[in-house]
Amino acid sequence: MENFAHLLDRLILTPSRNGKIRLMAEYFARTPDPDRGYALAAITRDLDVTSVKPAMLRGLMSEHMDEVLFKLSYDYVGDLAETIALVWDSEQRTSGSGRAEKASLRKPATNLSLSRIVETLNTLGKTEAMGQVSDWLDQLDASGRYALLKLMTGGMRIGVSARLAKQTLTEFGKRHIDIDVIEIEELWHGLEIPYEDLFAWLEGKAEKPSHRTAAPFRPVMLANGFSDGDIRKLNPDHYAAEWKWDGIRVQVTSEGDTRRIYSRTGDDISRSFPDLVDAMNFAGSLDGELLVGRPNENGEIEIGSFSDLQQRLNRKTVSKKLMTSHPVVVRTYDLLADETSNLRNQSFEMRRDRLEGFAKKLDPTRFDVSPLVPFQTWDSLAGLRENLPHPVIEGVMIKQWNSIYVPGRPKGPWFKWKKDPMIIDAVLMYAQRGHGRRSSYYSDYTFGVWTEDGSLVPVGKAYFGFTDEELKQIDKFVRNNTIDRFGPVRSVKAQRDFGLVLEIAFEGIQRSKRHKSGVAMRFPRISRLRWDKPPHEADSLTSIESLLTP
Amino acid sequence: MRPDQLLHPTPKGLYCPVGDFYIDPVQPVDRALITHGHADHARTGHHSVWATAQTLDIMAIRYGEKFCIDRNMAELRETFVINGVTIGFWPAGHVLGSAQILVEYEGLRIVASGDYKRRRDPSCQSFEPIPCDVFITEATFALPVFRHPKDTGEIKKLLASIDQFPESAHLVGVYALGKAQRLIALIRETEYNKTIFIHGALKKLCDYYETQGVDLGLLSSATLAKGEKGDFAGSIVMGPPSAFTDKWARRFPDPIICFASGWMQVRQRAKQRGVELPLILSDHCDWDELLDTILEVQPEEVWVTHGRDDALVRWCELNQIKARPLHLVGYEDENE
16 A cells, blocks of 8 residues: 555656656556556546545544644645545544543554455445544555545546556556557456456566457547648549547447447546437447537537537536537447448448448437538648638548558548637736746746736636747746746736737637636647737737637 | 743744843844744844854854854853843754753743754754743644654655656755755665765855764765756755756756655645655654653643644643743744
């Protein structure tokens, strides 16, 4: 447990992606089965243990220690699990009973392993688990207690995605075998905690585990970016074009009794979309875009906006009301399997043909086929790209007719040709210090635009899009023109005739109640530094509002 | 005489009307008794100062030789008299030269402990409990959340990270007086004997500790000549935390920011400051050590100075120990 707790402590505070990978890979190398497997499941949030409610923990504390002292502590720390981890005291010196004894009765440290904790918890009900907790808290140190409580309250929050964990496994495996992250994504849903067969394979001690699950994930094929220059070299006759819809790419698979919706990276997101799962009465595997939409009077699906879709994202449970007001649909791109026959080795042309036939059997209120966009020359396609017919289209996809479906991002067969980003000029208002390598640089920038009363209102934050050299220049500007400081944040001089204008590129802008300006940008980044431009020539809130996505 | 007639808080600091002197005054006064050399306790501009030899040296290093008109060296564990009041200095275990001050008059004994800690510190003398009627304690970490882990474990954490990230420089934020030297001394108790790089702000005090017999091993300045490229990969670099957000820090490869402080016990505190590797190491008592000290000294009454007095006073109440907060102003919340 000590090593796992220490790993969590480091992960929480390590901002660098490579740093996190290194910390986890070392942990997997040093830790025996089954501990490392349970740790992996905890990190990927696949571990399901008997959970306890915060109210139960508060109850435990009121028995254990003086309430005033607990309240002072909790007020100071602000996080329940962390407070308990820190104040827990096996001698109960602060119990308020006047039993102030000298600290000498510490229990000997036992070897309480992560696997023992998980395996024990799985045999206990909630009430029994609470009884056990207090015993374990006595045996663990503060870090261990924190890890235990986070495990039992189900809120790890360590800044590691399931994707990053899989990449770590790949790095770990590369020490012994030749492996790609795609193989782990493909296997993932057939594996069982604590993943002993997976680790054995990664360490070169056993064969690759075989698929054991119905409706497995099929690693997704991705497209390369596309620029005007490349375009002339290709023969337009060899390529199909379709719209690039701005939802979330999904793979919906239904085999036997198993129905699964996978994200692009192989996370099972079925639970968030029970309305869609209900409609998956087919046998096969489809690639498509998840969007919010409903049929119009002609029976065609009308797609909602991206902010409609956002209502449905990142929810563990979803209400009936929301499913009625924001139903999700899949606009299909590709057919990967029909019944049990694998189609991925066939050409896109063949698969597309099969898809159109397959789609006829699908629930028409939930599924349709993304239409092909006919074009003769690249110029005519460029023209279409200038006038996209729907706000939820973010460009065009170009696919070679004879391309087979291969995982990853192969060079050549598929391209995405996005519409040009929106651009505004904004004024730098605040700068915040970065982390790690950037900790001595002011590298996170909040920028604003002019309101009608002549003041600046922040409209967004960006921390990339500039070169190292430009970073140095901005940092220098920030340090020389600081007017106020709030911890790691500096307020920068920004007046009508003096300040730094940043050209900001972004993918769209929406109304937002959470922001003072009333708008929120998608994916803002700095596209140019406008040292030449006086701040009063930057954009106004009114001009930005005219860009709002309908 | 009531204890608060002998010693009571004033805006300038803790004052003894009988002896007409202050302890750790925050403004210039005629007579000042100084517990230790940290800047919020030892200020410049007093007329007469009484302190241990090491505290006087440290004040001279920080403020120059003319930090006061009249310097009086107090021998540890010996007493002397000011205006009929008996005074004595005993080790406090906080930093080099730090002392508790005993004030005794007509049989009434008050100990102003200043800042103190109880665990072993290879860079200064340990705290010695003195019997007294009133014990004045600090309360910097007086909340049950502050339970500092073993020093050896924290040092191990640092050294393990250096092994794990050999291409990085580990930048350790430390307070220039006390924390820096103690951390170095603790590292030297392990196998680690490589050069430790220090920021210019630490140099004078590290040199002074060496003259006082504290062996800090190989230290080198982390400064570079213009255009020179240093090789700091895999090394430990110490400096005041503010230096790491300064351009000075750009010379270090893939820096990992560490911070040695009692505050590092709370994860959110570490996160807010951008600390990647917190080292929980304090010059002050943690909660358990504060309680242990009160129980060991067994005073009639406890007075609580700066810090989190409410929790400590509450604990005293629960344990039928008479206690009250002094609400002294002007002392920093261990701004380490």
